[in-house]
Amino acid sequence: MATDKTSVNSQLDAAYQRVWGAIVSHRLLPGTRLKEDDLCDTFGISRGNVRKLLQQLAHHHLVTLIPNSGAFVARPGREEAQEVFKTRRMMELEMVRELARKCTARDRQMLEQHLHREHAAHESGDKSLRIRLSGEFHLLIGTLAERPVLYQFLHEIISRASLIVALYQRSHSANGRSAGDRACCEHHDLIEAIAAHRVxxxxxxxxxxxxxxxxxxxxxxxLERHVDLKKVFA
Known part of the structure; x- marks a missing residue:
């Protein structure tokens, strides 16, 4: 029984990552309907497990579940995006202030190891992994700051912000640098300031x-368009 449960969880995790990857690569656009039958055929899992998958995606704000209509890739609007980033800024400035006051050599090592993984994802062109690791870098700062209550709220906000970035981030910033290259450089500068206690x-x-x-x-x-899920995940 335990082995069967592990196998199902593994299938659901794999399906989750494939949906996330399709969103990041813009093969699934905001508002795209995710039909249960198509997901069953595509991922080879039961309808019950497809519903578990959709619930998990909805919990992380990647999918919107509408009664009597179905599941759709989330479509956060301008006002929601601005509110998410405003809230994120308030929490993260407090977190980084706390960590910069007490950063240890071990804390710095953990941040640098994570940044190394970000660089590798960026260099390999894995945008899905790069965006996920970028969000996790900010969560790691929250973890090391040891503010557990604030961290719980931050986890929710980072999840929503990562989706917004995946859906709407331009590939290059105004000065022509790639978004991934700029993020890695800015994370490096953050680590240097935090480790030196320059609050x-x-x-x-x-x-x-x-x-x-x-x-x-x-x-x-x-623009909305019809999507063949089997081709998206082929």
Whole structure:
């Protein structure tokens, strides 16, 4: 029984990552309907497990479930995106201030190891992994800051912000640098300031970093189109 449960969880995790990857690569656009029958055929899982998958995606705000209509790729609007980033900024500035005050050598090592993984994902062209790791970098700062209550709220916000970035981030910033290259460089500068206990500099860098992320968003809604899920996940 335990083995069967592990196998199902593994299938659901794999399906989740494939849906996330399709959203990041813009093969699934905001508002795309995810039909249960198509997902059953595509991933080779039961209808019950497809519903579990959709619930998990909805919990992380990747999918919107509408009664009597179905499941659709989430379509956060301009006002929601701005509210998410405003809330994120308030929480993360507090987190980075706390960590910069007490950062240890071990904390720095953990941040640098994570940044190394971000660089590798960027260099390999794996946008899906790069966006996920970028969000997890910010969560790692929250973890190391040891503010558990604030961290719970941050986890929710980062999930929503990562989706917004995946859907709407331009591939290059205003100065022509790729979004991934700029994010890695800014994370490196953040680590240096945090590790040196330069508190106000760390706060300023985080504020500028989050503002740049928001500036990279193109919040004009994409045109809706019919999508063949079997071809998307082929």
């Amino acid at each position: 106000e500099q760390a706060v300023e860098l985080m504020d500028a970093h989050l503002q740049e992320l928001e500036n990279q968003l193109d919040l004009e809604p994409p």
